[in-house]
Amino acid sequence: MLEWFQENWIILAVPVAVFLAFCIVGLWARRVLYNRLDKLLIRSGWGGRETLVQTSRGPFFFWFMLLGAFAAMRFSSLPAEVQVLTEKVLTSVFIISIIWLLIILTNRLLSIYLAEIKSPKPPGKFVTTGVRVTILMLGVLILADYWGWPLTPVILLLAAAILVAVIASRDTILNIFSGFEIAAARNVKEGDFIKLSSGEEGYVTDMTWRTLTIKSPDQHTIIVPNNKVVRETVINYGRPLKRALKPFQFYTRLHLKELTGLKARKLTELVNVLKSAPDSVIYYHTHHFLEEHQFLTPEPANDFALWVDDSLDEHVLSEKLANIDTFAYYSLDALKSMIILVIEQYMADNPASRSVKGENDFHFLKSNSIVVPTRYLASDLREFVEVLRKITIDSLYYHIFESRLRLQKRSNDFSVWIRDSFGEHDLADKIDGLVPYTSTIEAMRSFIIQNIEKRIK
Amino acid sequence: MGPDRISQYNNKIEEYHAIVGKNVIDELRLLGNHLAGKRIQNINSTFSGGGVAEILGRLVPLLNQLGIDARWDVIQGDEAFFDVTKKFHNALHGSEQDIGDCDFEIFIETSRKNIDEMRLNADVYFIHDPQPVMLVSRKPELQGKWIWRCHIDVSHPNQRVWEFLNQYVCKYDAAVFSAPDFSQKLPIRQFMISPSIDPLSDKNKELSAGQIEAVLNKYGLDPAKPMIVQISRFDYLKDPVGVIEAFEMVRKGIECQLVLAGGTATDDPECAEVLGKVMERSDGNPDIKVLLIPPGSDIEINALQRAATVVLQKSLKEGFGLTISEALWKSKPVVASAVGGIPLQIINKFTGLLSYSVDGAAYALKQLLSNPDLASQLGKNGREHVKQNFLITRHLKEYLLLFVALDHESDVIYL
Numbered sequence: 001m002l003e004w005f006q007e008n009w010i011i012l013a014v015p016v017a018v019f020l021a022f023c024i025v026g027l028w029a030r031r032v033l034y035n036r037l038d039k040l041l042i043r044s045g046w047g048g049r050e051t052l053v054q055t056s057r058g059p060f061f062f063w064f065m066l067l068g069a070f071a072a073m074r075f076s077s078l079p080a081e082v083q084v085l086t087e088k089v090l091t092s093v094f095i096i097s098i099i100w101l102l103i104i105l106t107n108r109l110l111s112i113y114l115a116e117i118k119s120p121k122p123p124g125k126f127v128t129t130g131v132r133v134t135i136l137m138l139g140v141l142i143l144a145d146y147w148g149w150p151l152t153p154v155i156l157l158l159a160a161a162i163l164v165a166v167i168a169s170r171d172t173i174l175n176i177f178s179g180f181e182i183a184a185a186r187n188v189k190e191g192d193f194i195k196l197s198s199g200e201e202g203y204v205t206d207m208t209w210r211t212l213t214i215k216s217p218d219q220h221t222i223i224v225p226n227n228k229v230v231r232e233t234v235i236n237y238g239r240p241l242k243r244a245l246k247p248f249q250f251y252t253r254l255h256l257k258e259l260t261g262l263k264a265r266k267l268t269e270l271v272n273v274l275k276s277a278p279d280s281v282i283y284y285h286t287h288h289f290l291e292e293h294q295f296l297t298p299e300p301a302n303d304f305a306l307w308v309d310d311s312l313d314e315h316v317l318s319e320k321l322a323n324i325d326t327f328a329y330y331s332l333d334a335l336k337s338m339i340i341l342v343i344e345q346y347m348a349d350n351p352a353s354r355s356v357k358g359e360n361d362f363h364f365l366k367s368n369s370i371v372v373p374t375r376y377l378a379s380d381l382r383e384f385v386e387v388l389r390k391i392t393i394d395s396l397y398y399h400i401f402e403s404r405l406r407l408q409k410r411s412n413d414f415s416v417w418i419r420d421s422f423g424e425h426d427l428a429d430k431i432d433g434l435v436p437y438t439s440t441i442e443a444m445r446s447f448i449i450q451n452i453e454k455r456i457k
Numbered sequence: 458m459g460p461d462r463i464s465q466y467n468n469k470i471e472e473y474h475a476i477v478g479k480n481v482i483d484e485l486r487l488l489g490n491h492l493a494g495k496r497i498q499n500i501n502s503t504f505s506g507g508g509v510a511e512i513l514g515r516l517v518p519l520l521n522q523l524g525i526d527a528r529w530d531v532i533q534g535d536e537a538f539f540d541v542t543k544k545f546h547n548a549l550h551g552s553e554q555d556i557g558d559c560d561f562e563i564f565i566e567t568s569r570k571n572i573d574e575m576r577l578n579a580d581v582y583f584i585h586d587p588q589p590v591m592l593v594s595r596k597p598e599l600q601g602k603w604i605w606r607c608h609i610d611v612s613h614p615n616q617r618v619w620e621f622l623n624q625y626v627c628k629y630d631a632a633v634f635s636a637p638d639f640s641q642k643l644p645i646r647q648f649m650i651s652p653s654i655d656p657l658s659d660k661n662k663e664l665s666a667g668q669i670e671a672v673l674n675k676y677g678l679d680p681a682k683p684m685i686v687q688i689s690r691f692d693y694l695k696d697p698v699g700v701i702e703a704f705e706m707v708r709k710g711i712e713c714q715l716v717l718a719g720g721t722a723t724d725d726p727e728c729a730e731v732l733g734k735v736m737e738r739s740d741g742n743p744d745i746k747v748l749l750i751p752p753g754s755d756i757e758i759n760a761l762q763r764a765a766t767v768v769l770q771k772s773l774k775e776g777f778g779l780t781i782s783e784a785l786w787k788s789k790p791v792v793a794s795a796v797g798g799i800p801l802q803i804i805n806k807f808t809g810l811l812s813y814s815v816d817g818a819a820y821a822l823k824q825l826l827s828n829p830d831l832a833s834q835l836g837k838n839g840r841e842h843v844k845q846n847f848l849i850t851r852h853l854k855e856y857l858l859l860f861v862a863l864d865h866e867s868d869v870i871y872l
Contacts, residue, residue: 280868
């Protein structure tokens with residue numbers, strides 16, 4: 001062995017020296033080139049400088065080592081076929097290292113740039129994976145071409161893989177393209193109140209390249225795919241309006257009719273029962289028609305007026321009772337006193353008042369109110385108006401009628417909140433001035449919505 | 458539990474969104490959340506036949522979908538027991554019945570068997586009609602809330618029968634009646650919950666023009682001629698002869714046709730007699746069609762109501778009269794007598810026209826046939842009225858509210 005080495009050392013020493021020379025040149029070149037490159041990049045102010053420099057330093061030296069190995073092999077006495085094979089291997093390693101560097105570099109640069117895009121937030125993982133796969137495929141194709149492998153099956157395989165991937169993630173791709181469209185158009189921003197024609201609405205709390213997140217007034221978090229946002233008609237009401245310190249909680253009031261078992265067949269009996277009747281009875285007989293027949297306008301009068309007309313034929317008294325302005329009273333007790341006064345005055349003037357015809361007794365009913373908080377909260381007038389469009393007539397009824405008269409607030413709940421939270425006295429007064437007994441509940445809903453819309457336009 | 462009966466009507470609560478609006482269903486869910494897990498045991502006398510079984514078959518699955526543990530059981534009884542309960546039923550309606558001590562003994566004996574053998578396990582026992590009324594005897598042992606749901610008019614009952622039943626009714630926590638006029642003065646709380654129609658049922662669902670035309674062709678009706686329709690069984694209380702008289706007055710001046718459609722009860726010889734009289738009275742008049750419709754022909758009845766120009770219900774006495782709501786739901790102008798539960802559905806001149814006589818019915822029919830705008834407006838109002846007050850969703854809501862109200866004495870309850 002030693003003998004062979006003494007005779008052939010020159011055959012080994014030359015390639016080793018060549019390899020080492022390339023390594024030394026590589027170290028020197030890296031130092032010089034990277035110093036200059038670094039200075040140049042610092043001057044340019046490019047944000048990817050550090051990433052580029054740090055990521056490519058190792059591979060740069062590695063390529064000189066490969067070059068050294070290549071040159072050393074040329075100076076060696078290896079058989080020609082071994083040299084050809086080694087060359088091919090070295091070239092392949094070089095290609096692989098380039099691909100590896102490109103993958104690492106693009107991923108790092110992408111993560112820097114994607115992080116800078118705040119809204120809509122880009123789908124980082126999806127983009128980086130896409131780039132990584134694309135470079136990898138290119139590398140495979142180059143290597144296959146280099147080694148002279150047949151490319152057609154490889155390309156077909158890749159095409160099939162791409163097709164499968166596209167089909168599997170077509171929604172995601174569509175959403176990302178839609179995300180590009182939304183970002184480019186700049187029509188929607190975080191904090192805007194938007195309404196889609198498909199019904200979703202609320203403040204935009206988050207935007208990514210795939211989805212848009214909305215906080216709806218009924219406290220739901222709605223995630224809408226960007227593709228849907230692009231397809232639907234979107235109304236953007238813009239930035240939030242002044243926020244109330246205390247949000248408006250919408251309640252609904254559901255009622256159940258309870259029979260009191262009390263009946264009247266003539267006016268004296270009607271008055272006697274009325275005198276001891278609780279508020280819930282007065283409320284029922286002066287208001288249930290508004291709710292049960294809210295589609296009718298003007299609504300028929302209170303039950304007392306209807307009964308004395310239909311069952312007693314006391315038309316004059318009926319008109320007097322129908323003409324009692326319920327809106328003028330702030331308590332049911334005062335309203336009850338007025339009804340009793342009108343009947344007693346009539347009886348004094350007409351002592352021979354009639355009894356009921358047939359079996360049309362007046363049955364005293366009362367209303368059991370069950371008040372339930374809904375999911376709807378409004379913190380500003382935009383949310384308020386959008387909730388108003390959705391709530392049931394029971395809810396409107398509670399906030400407009402029940403709070404005002406039965407619960408003895410001198411105003412409706414809406415006006416109180418608008419006045420106290422925003423100092424919008426004109427708007428509050430307008431809603432307060434609405435006479436709820438001469439229009440349907442739906443007409444009142446429209447009136448309130450129109451006036452608030454006008455104010456916040 | 459009557460699973461077959463229940464599954465027959467197993468509509469999904471979401472299917473009502475399109476009809477009453479999502480917000481109404483949301484309200485039901487809101488109430489359902491407050492009552493989640495509450496055990497409601499409905500008990501009546503049969504799983505099939507009659508309005509009570511039909512409405513329970515529809516309501517129980519919907520209650521379950523809202524998170525309520527609602528169940529439905531029936532009491533057991535032999536033929537003799539049900540003969541007695543039938544007599545009681547008629548007696549409560551005010552008709553003369555031959556009821557002796559032995560009838561009460563049969564009722565008590567069968568009820569005791571049910572009291573001993575029936576598995577009762579609930580938070581609320583919802584007892585329907587008089588047949589199972591005695592089950593309340595187990596209230597001290599079982600506790601829970603007990604409701605007696607009276608589906609019939611007991612305003613003018615046979616006193617002996619009512620006094621017998623009343624001793625049990627008074628032990629309940631609450632009673633429920635369909636209309637104020639149907640109730641009795643009781644020492645317990647009484648609620649008013651009207652019955653309802655199901656807009657998704659065969660009798661009320663939307664039909665295509667082709668389906669309606671097929672029914673008209675089947676019965677040889679002229680679709681081009683204005684049509685007055687009364688749907689009811691052939692019974693003196695539905696006054697079919699009065700209907701023909703009113704029609705003849707109208708027909709003198711207005712080109713139209715009359716359809717009297719209904720069935721006969723096989724166990725009621727009076728029906729055949731009435732049908733015979735109607736056939737005799739209408740004989741020779743080509744504009745009057747008397748149609749004997751077999752039971753279960755809900756789609757045909759639906760089609761006839763939808764094909765009608767005016768729907769008539771000239772009853773002399775009526776229960777709640779849900780055929781009115783069925784017609785109003787189809788936006789049909791209705792002329793009806795002011796009896797039973799009809800005035801709750803027909804607000805005179807707002808959702809239809811009320812009449813008190815043959816002349817009144819004829820006059821109202823003429824008004825509607827010669828004023829299509831008025832007829833259309835009444836029909837429109839009528840549909841809205843039913844939508845808000847007589848659909849199954851309102852019924853469901855009021856049952857839920859009833860379960861809530863049982864636990865509270867106050868007039869205003871905050872949940």
